[in-house]
Amino acid sequence: MFKWMQTEQDIYEKKLKSVMKRLKIEDFNFNWNRDSCYIEFQYQENSYRMEHSVQIAREKGIILRNGLYCLKELVQSLEDLCRIIERGTYKLETWISGFSRRDT
Helix, strand or coil: CCCCCCCHHHHHHHHHHHHHHHCCCCCEEEEECCCEEEEEEEECCEEEEEEEEHHHHHHCCCCCCCHHHHHHHHHHHHHHHHHHHHCCCCCHHHHHCCCEEECC
């Protein structure tokens, strides 16, 4: 009866896919657990990783209930980044230079 209802998880996973498409990033991976999350992606032959956790948020005075809320925060940050890039203010390369780079 309620198959049409999307869960919060479905919504943010779909938003992540959409935002990665807007950033023209095809190769990415993500996961979230009880208290953290990460998003890994390839861009211009380099690998990058974004992470967030309940603990990191708590240290900033922000209360997040679990790793899904951490994923939500990262996706919202990527959506903000898309808007900046789409306005022509900065390029993606400028922003990701501060991300954790992972050697492949």
